[in-house]
Amino acid sequence: MQVEPVQAFNRKTNWFLGILPLILLAGIIFGIVKWGTGVEEQQAAPIEVLNIERILLTNEGFEVKVLNSGPEKLTIAQIVVDGAFWNATFSPSPVIERFGRATVYIPYPWVEGDLHEIKLITENSLIFVGEVPAAMKTPVADVNRFLQYSLIGFYVGVIPVGLGLLWYPYMRRFSSKGIQAVLAFTVGLLFFLAIDTIQEGLELGALAPGTFQGTGLVWFGAVLSFLFLLAVDQSNTKKSKMIRDNEKAVSYKIAGGIGLHNLGEGLAIGAAFASGEAALGTFLIIGFTLHNITEGIGIAAPLLKTQPTFRTFLTLAILGGAPAILGTWIGGFVFNQTLAALFFGIGAGAIAQVIYVILKMIMRDAKAIGAPSVSWLNFSSVTLGIVLMYVTALLVNF
Incomplete structure (x- = not known):
């Protein structure tokens, strides 16, 4: 009891x-x-960290968005613009609590196309500097601007991915070894994209406020997204009864991973236009369009033994390319280095997981026809994929 x-x-x-x-x-x-x-122990020097997150240019002057990522509250005491002390107003206050944000309004007659330097001096005489490389009025988030950015994202993302998918009927003529070579080519494309995505994420993470550990977010996002997708795959293995469905799912995952990468490309283009570097933005549009046409080949590769519908191809083109539109919006209107670094990490992890799945497909098919998984043809295809992506990336970097 x-x-x-x-x-x-x-x-x-x-x-x-x-x-x-x-x-x-x-x-x-x-x-x-x-x-x-x-x-x-007496502290040798005050520890203050003020991050200048964004500088907006209006008809009245500058609007500087700042974040206090230091260990204690701080006070902005003086403003210097182009070497001269300048008056400013603050919202909500020049005293910023830890992790607090404020906007500094500076009535300044900026000159279009010129370089301007803004220095924020704290009460403890620490100086934090922000630059406007080429002054241009910050675009307003109106309907017309949204449509313009949408068109840019469509050019950069959806169109080149869709054009790459048009190679599907030609690739259907390949033998089993030829299909393996196309899959190996896809691995080369995705491997380059994974490395490129990690590198871009680390660069953005280094620019993010140190307290948010931007570079760490890239790796955390990559590892967790890889493991998450792996867990989803393993949980769906028992439910999936047809290999055809698995291959279609692989194409969707490739398109999703590439879509996250194209989101980053849209961020770069939108940020370039928002900062007044229109020539750079135009150059990026041309470079990314040429660079992305090969991505459609990679998305179509797992479908070569299936009979996909037109709707499937349309969905894949949108999934792989449309995120460039969203990225252009974010880069042009509300760019944030910390979140961008996290998105890049998630994208890299997704791409890495897709590489893992395709490699398993290659080994499965090679075993079925009694051929080596790493044949000279497959090795050459992987190399070609990496080289082709590298060469087209030069169009963007130079």
């Missing part, structure tokens, strides 16, 4: 033992905050 009370007592004991270390840890932290560490 005493079994149930004993079990209840044991459950309460287990809960207490589970939370006891947390209670003790909270007590230690409270003691450190309340009474200090016992080491009395």
Whole structure:
């Protein structure tokens, strides 16, 4: 008759033992905050970190968006524009709490096309600098501008991916070894995209506020997205009964991974136009369009043994290319380095998981026809994919 009370007592004991270390840890932290560490050292210099997130140009002057990512609150005491002290107003206040944001309104007669330098000086005489490389009024998020950016994203993403998919009827004529070579070519394309996505993410992460660990977010996003997609694959293995469905799913995943990469390309184009570098933006449009046409080949490769419908191809083109439209919107209107770094990491992880799946397909098909997985033809195809992406990427970088 005493079994149930004993079990209840044991459950309460287990809960207490589970939370006891947390209670003790909270007590230690409270003691450190309340009474200090016992080491009395005078701080050599104030620790202040002010991140200039965005500089908007209006008819009245500059609007500077700032973030206090330092350990303590800070006060912006003076503003210097192009070497001269300048008046400014603050919203909500020049005193910014930790992780707080503020907008600095500077009435300044900027000159279109000129370089302008803005210095924010804190109460402790620390200086934080922001630059406007080529002054141009910041685009307003109206219907006309949204449509213009949408058209740019369509040119860069949907059209080249769709053109690449048009090679599907030609590739259907290939033998089993030829289809393997196309899959290996896809691995080369995706491998380059994965490396490129990681590199771009790390560059953006380095520009993000240090407290958010932008470069770490790239790796966290990559690893977690890879494992998440792997878990989804393994959970669906028992449910999937047809190989054809698996191959179609692989094409969708390739399109999704490439779509995340194209989102980053849209970010670069939108940011270029928003900062007044229209010539650079136009150059990026041409370069990315030529660069992305090969992506359609990679998306179509897993479907060579199936009979996809026109609707499937249309969906794949939109999934792989349309994110460039979203990226152009974000880059042109509300660019954020921290979130961009995370998106790049997620995209790289998705691409890496697709590479893993395609490699398994190549090994499965090679075993079925009694051929080596890493034949000279497959090796040459992987190399060709990497080289082709590298050469077309030069059109963007130079």
